Amino acid sequence: xxxxxxxxxxxxxxxxxxxxxxxxxxxxxxxxxxxxxxxxxxxxxxxxxxxxxxxxxxxxxxxxxxxxxxxxxxxxxxxxxxxxxxxxxxxxxxxxxxxxxxxxxxxxxxxxxxxxxxxxxxxxxxxxxxxxxxxxxxxxxxxxxxxxxxxxxxxxxxxxxxxxxxxxxxxxxxxxxxxxxxxxxxxxxxxxxxxxxxxxxxxxxxxxxxxxxxxxxxxxxxxxxxxxxxxxxxxxxxxxxxxxxxxxxxxxxxxxxxxxxxxxxxxxxxxxxxxxxxxxxxxxxxxxxxxxxxxxxxxxxxxxxxxxxxxxxxxxxxxxxxxxxxxxxxxxxxxxxxxxxxxxxxxxxxxxxxxxxxxxxxxxxxxxxxxxxxxxxxxxxxxxxxxxxxxxxxxxxxxxxxxxxxxxxxxxxxxxxxxxxxxxxxxxxxxxx
Amino acid sequence: xxxxxxxxxxxxxxxxxxxxxxxxxxxxxxxxxxxxxxxxxxxxxxxxxxxxxxxxxxxxxxxxxxxxxxxxxxxxxxxxxxxxxxxxxxxxxxxxxxxxxxxxxxxxxxxxxxxxxxxxxxxxxxxxxxxxxxxxxxxxxxxxxxxxxxxxxxxxxxxxxxxxxxxxxxxxxxxxxxxxxxxxxxxxxxxxxxxxxxxxxxxxxxxxxxxxxxxxxxxxxxxxxxxxxxxxxxxxxxxxxxxxxxxxxxxxxxxxxxxxxxxxxxxxxxxxxxxxxxxxxxxxx
Numbered sequence: 001x002x003x004x005x006x007x008x009x010x011x012x013x014x015x016x017x018x019x020x021x022x023x024x025x026x027x028x029x030x031x032x033x034x035x036x037x038x039x040x041x042x043x044x045x046x047x048x049x050x051x052x053x054x055x056x057x058x059x060x061x062x063x064x065x066x067x068x069x070x071x072x073x074x075x076x077x078x079x080x081x082x083x084x085x086x087x088x089x090x091x092x093x094x095x096x097x098x099x100x101x102x103x104x105x106x107x108x109x110x111x112x113x114x115x116x117x118x119x120x121x122x123x124x125x126x127x128x129x130x131x132x133x134x135x136x137x138x139x140x141x142x143x144x145x146x147x148x149x150x151x152x153x154x155x156x157x158x159x160x161x162x163x164x165x166x167x168x169x170x171x172x173x174x175x176x177x178x179x180x181x182x183x184x185x186x187x188x189x190x191x192x193x194x195x196x197x198x199x200x201x202x203x204x205x206x207x208x209x210x211x212x213x214x215x216x217x218x219x220x221x222x223x224x225x226x227x228x229x230x231x232x233x234x235x236x237x238x239x240x241x242x243x244x245x246x247x248x249x250x251x252x253x254x255x256x257x258x259x260x261x262x263x264x265x266x267x268x269x270x271x272x273x274x275x276x277x278x279x280x281x282x283x284x285x286x287x288x289x290x291x292x293x294x295x296x297x298x299x300x301x302x303x304x305x306x307x308x309x310x311x312x313x314x315x316x317x318x319x320x321x322x323x324x325x326x327x328x329x330x331x332x333x334x335x336x337x338x339x340x341x342x343x344x345x346x347x348x349x350x351x352x353x354x355x356x357x358x359x360x361x362x363x364x365x366x367x368x369x370x371x372x373x374x375x376x377x378x379x380x381x382x383x384x385x386x387x388x389x390x391x392x393x394x395x396x397x398x399x400x401x402x403x404x405x406x407x408x409x410x411x412x413x414x415x416x417x418x419x420x421x422x423x424x425x426x427x428x429x430x431x432x433x
Numbered sequence: 434x435x436x437x438x439x440x441x442x443x444x445x446x447x448x449x450x451x452x453x454x455x456x457x458x459x460x461x462x463x464x465x466x467x468x469x470x471x472x473x474x475x476x477x478x479x480x481x482x483x484x485x486x487x488x489x490x491x492x493x494x495x496x497x498x499x500x501x502x503x504x505x506x507x508x509x510x511x512x513x514x515x516x517x518x519x520x521x522x523x524x525x526x527x528x529x530x531x532x533x534x535x536x537x538x539x540x541x542x543x544x545x546x547x548x549x550x551x552x553x554x555x556x557x558x559x560x561x562x563x564x565x566x567x568x569x570x571x572x573x574x575x576x577x578x579x580x581x582x583x584x585x586x587x588x589x590x591x592x593x594x595x596x597x598x599x600x601x602x603x604x605x606x607x608x609x610x611x612x613x614x615x616x617x618x619x620x621x622x623x624x625x626x627x628x629x630x631x632x633x634x635x636x637x638x639x640x641x642x643x644x645x646x647x648x649x650x651x652x653x654x655x656x657x658x659x660x661x662x663x664x665x666x667x668x669x670x671x672x673x674x675x676x677x678x679x680x681x682x683x684x685x686x687x688x689x690x691x692x693x694x695x696x697x698x699x700x701x702x703x704x705x706x707x708x709x710x711x712x713x714x715x716x717x718x
Contacts (some may be wrong), residue, residue, distance in 0.1 A: 041624045041715040047709040056445040099443050101558040101714035107444040113443075116556060125479040139472035140558050330441035 016081045020192050020223045021074035021109070021295065026106035027247075028092055029059055030066040032084045037062075052376045056104040066092050067103075067248040073193070076221040079214075081228070081238035081255050083262045088244040090227045094194045097225065104377055112191025115141055120181025120198045127171035130161060130180055133169055137184045153186045158213070160206070178205055186213055186412060195297060196227045211237060239299035284393035288324060290384060291317040291361065293398050306371045308404035318384060318393070324357045329364040332381040335374060336399075344373070349388050370416040375404035439690065462559045469558060477570055480709075492577040496529040499517035503529075503646045517648045518679050520589045523582075527673045534571060534604065535634050535665055537640055538611030541567030542619040542705065546712065550623070554716045559586035560709050563700075564619075568612060575604070577701045582676065591677060600675035603668045603687055609665060610694045613701035620705065622714030639663075644670060664690045 031037035040060060047375065058066070058421070060258065067089045079095050082090040095101050096108055098116040123140055124133045134155055138148045156165050159179045169177065178198060185193065199210050214237060218224060228234055234241065234255055241258030243251040243265075251261045281290065297303045298311040306312040316329060328349035332341070346366065355364060383394035408414060482488045503525045507514030514521040546553070547565035553560070586593055622628035642659040643666050650656040660666045667686035672682050 037715050038624045042621060044711040045620050045624075048704075048707045048711065096443065099441065100554065102443050102445060102710060104445050107442060109440045109442050111440050114557070118555045119551075123549070123556070125476055125480045127483050128476060132476065132479070136472050136476045139469045140552060140556050142469075142558065144468050145472070391577050 016075070018077075019073055020073040020076055021107040021111075021225070023070055023072045023093075023097065023215065024109075025109050026070045027057075027065055027102040027110055028067040028089075028096060028098065028101065028104050030061045030092070030381060031060075033062040036060070039412055043178075047278055050079070050363045057322060066247050067096070069106075070242075070244075070247075072189060072242055072249070072252065074223045074225065076191070076223055077218055077392075078240065079218055079224040079238040081226050081234040081241040081243060081258065083234065083241055083258050084244035085249075085265075090248040091118070091196055091245075093244070094196055094227060094266045097192070098194055110192060113142060114187045114192040114194065115183065115190035116194045116196075117185045117186050117198050118194065118196045120178040120185075124169050124177060124181070127168055130165040130172070131156070137181070138188060138293045141185065141188045141190075143188060155180075155183045158187070158209075171238060175203065175206075178405060180198070182210055186210075192223045194225045197229065199228070199233075200331070221382060231263065233261055243326055267392065274313075281393075281395040281397075287321045288357065288384060288392040289319045290382070290393045290395055291319045292380060293317075295400055296304065305401040305403050306373075308371050308373065308375055308402055308408070309406075309416065310371060312368045312371045314368075314380075314382075316364045316382060316384065317361060317368075317414055318357065318364060319361050320359050321358050323360055324386060324392065325354075326359050327355045327364075328353075328385050328391070329355070329366065330388075331366060331385045333373070334379050336379050338375045347388060349385075354365055370414075371402060372414045372416065373402055373412060374408060374411075375402050377401055441613045446676055455703070456699075462706075463561055463565075466559035466562040466565055468533060469562040473527065473566035474569035474573075477566060477575055479483070481570075489577060492574045493581050496526060496533055496578055496581070499529045500526040512646070519591070519677050520676075523589050523591065523677070524583050524648070524673070525583055525646045526585055527676055528669065530575070530582055530620065531604070531607065531669045531672050532640060532643065532645045532665075533578075534575050535607050535611045536640075537571040538568070538608045539615045539618075539636070540632060541556050541571060542615035543622040543632060546562070546619045546623040546709070547629065550716050553623075553713045558647040560706065564612065564705070568608065571608065575583060577601045578618070586677060593676060597678065603672040603675065606687070606691045606694050607665065607668045607672065609698045613694065613698040616701040616705035620708035623709065624715055639665070664693070703709070 028246055031040060033281060040063075059314070068095060070089075082093060084090050091100070094116065095118065096103055097110060097111070098114055098118070099108075100116070120251070122139060126138070128136070131152070134143075134152055134166045138151070138155075139145070143151075156162055159165075159176075159182075159246070161176060163181060164172065164176070169180075172180070182198065193214075195214075199207055211233070214224060216227075226234065226237055238255040241251075241255040243247055243258045243262050245265070250265075251258050283289070294302050294315050294317075295306055296302065296313040296315055297307075300313075303312075314331070326349075328347055330348070331344070331346040333346070348364075348366075355362075377399065380398040381394065381396060382398050383391050385391045404414070434615060437490045439461075455682040476580045482491065483493060490637055500522060503512060504514070504522050507521055511616075514525075517524040539660055540563045549563050552558075553563075583593060618628050618632065620626070621634075642656060643663055650660060666682035671687040673679070674683075
């Protein structure tokens with residue numbers, strides 16, 4: 001990987017007049033073990049002391065590439081969205097652009113004032129008042145006292161906190177601190193603004209105001225790098241996007257393409273769309289054991305996925321060493337991409353159906369006359385219990401896929417339906433004939 | 434809006450120590466850091482005493498209590514307080530005020546890094562500012578304490594001569610020396626807590642190896658040898674002698690330490706600038 005980056009020809013893009021951030025073949029390694037991390041930090045410090053050249057492009061034990069071969073260019077007035085799962089390297093990349101951490105491979109060039117909004121109110125002293133903290137925060141962001149005095153009224157005005165600006169910050173709510181922090185950062189009037197998910201706090205009216213302000217800054221040629229997990233925010237604010245996965249750029253281009261790709265990844269867990277169902281469970285000692293779980297289609301054949309709008313079944317094969325009465329089959333199904341985390345609870349006992357199981361093998365079956373669930377990856381918890389509380393055996397995780405080849409749009413579920421027409425009265429027609 | 438044409442480059446080899454025109458950059462960054470340092474100083478001083486009932490009295494109390502305990506120790510003959518050139522209470526008070534200035538100057542950069550961790554991990558600014566703010570804080574306390582020293586000297590009927598102002602020089606060297614060591618320890622202190630803990634222990638030992646509350650240790654004792662090798666000793670003694678109008682007995686030693694301190698300070702500063710980045714990337718990594 002490294003050799004490849006080093007061979008990258010230095011493009012002529014630096015001469016591009018509008019370029020403000022130029023990231024070239026950048027990689028950064030992190031360490032998962034605190035003990036090693038601190039020790040590596042110490043050896044780095046001493047190699048600097050003795051003017052030794054550090055070997056930065058190879059991994060030491062316990063290290064991994066948090067960012068790996070990233071290239072990106074940002075021009076004036078451009079808004080770039082960084083998209084990716086947690087731990088994909090979005091914040092690390094922002095911190096490198098901000099100059100807080102140095103790349104281990106490659107080079108980052110920035111031009112003009114870079115204002116990072118990595119955590120709102122970093123460095124706010126809880127004892128000091130809001131006004132005093134504005135002075136400190138803006139000074140840290142690089143403004144002189146004179147400029148701060150000129151702008152402080154605008155900052156207070158924007159934050160809508162005239163009433164409490166002279167109260168100590170410890171009396172503020174987190175939303176109020178965020179307001180003040182954002183107001184400070186945008187009044188620095190940076191050339192590059194780095195925003196890391198900080199706008200998620202605050203009420204909806206203030207958030208709208210922040211995005212309005214962001215678009216004003218963009219119109220005035222500020223470049224913005226935005227990290228957010230809200231796709232509509234990204235689509236609304238950004239022109240282009242970068243999808244990071246495990247520290248590497250997976251997709252780069254228009255924000256629509258990038259967000260679509262990211263959602264696809266989330267929907268199918270990043271795995272391929274033909275993944276077979278998987279079962280994971282612990283052994284049972286209750287005399288009844290779940291032997292297997294499988295999906296079946298309308299004709300009763302075993303399949304590797306269900307299909308929305310078609311009939312299907314989830315069949316649970318049990319091996320019993322004794323007889324059990326009053327047995328219930330229970331499912332808790334959850335779409336792995338669902339944001340609210342809600343799951344569908346299906347229990348046969350609740351539906352008034354219990355089974356009598358005799359020693360030997362038997363199949364319990366959840367019949368779905370029509371699969372209404374949205375397509376995607378599902379993670380299910382399956383249990384067999386006596387009554388609803390005494391669990392005999394359970395599958396902690398049964399992962400399977402539901403496909404659908406027609407568009408479902410934003411609909412929460414598939415609605416089974418048919419279309420019909422019936423003639424109510426033909427007498428009128430006969431009379432006129 | 435016209436863009437500044439100058440590029441800032443972050444690369445693995447953008448080592449601070451190998452940058453061209455290093456000293457020029459350091460001076461420029463120092464000048465850039467003044468405004469911010471002033472803000473941080475105002476923040477720290479006003480936040481420090483705001484949540485206290487006794488307020489600025491806390492700047493006086495530590496040397497007073499320390500002196501009182503040594504006066505009591507002398508009265509009980511646990512400590513030999515005879516034979517000092519000044520009344521012992523005044524002698525010990527000036528000593529502890531000067532010692533505290535030194536100890537705060539060595540602790541300053543280490544504390545600055547530890548306390549500013551959230552800021553360091555999130556915003557890029559001239560790191561000199563946090564050290565400078567700490568020096569400002571200690572000068573602030575020193576000024577308050579020196580007025581106390583003047584009061585006590587007058588109480589004992591000793592009028593500080595106009596040459597007392599010359600004490601500024603050894604005190605400045607004392608602060609530079611402490612800050613130089615502090616800046617060398619600070620980046621590692623950002624990584625390991627051991628640094629701050631060791632420093633506390635080392636300073637309490639160093640206190641007794643320095644003629645703070647005694648003047649002439651017994652000949653042939655370990656402390657006498659330590660006094661000879663201790664760079665703080667001649668500075669502290671010269672400053673005390675200047676403040677109280679006494680005879681200057683360690684001027685040459687103080688001069689030598691001054692000559693050593695200046696390059697040491699520059700080295701400490703360069704080390705601080707270049708190594709702090711390594712600590713910062715581990716703070717939140």
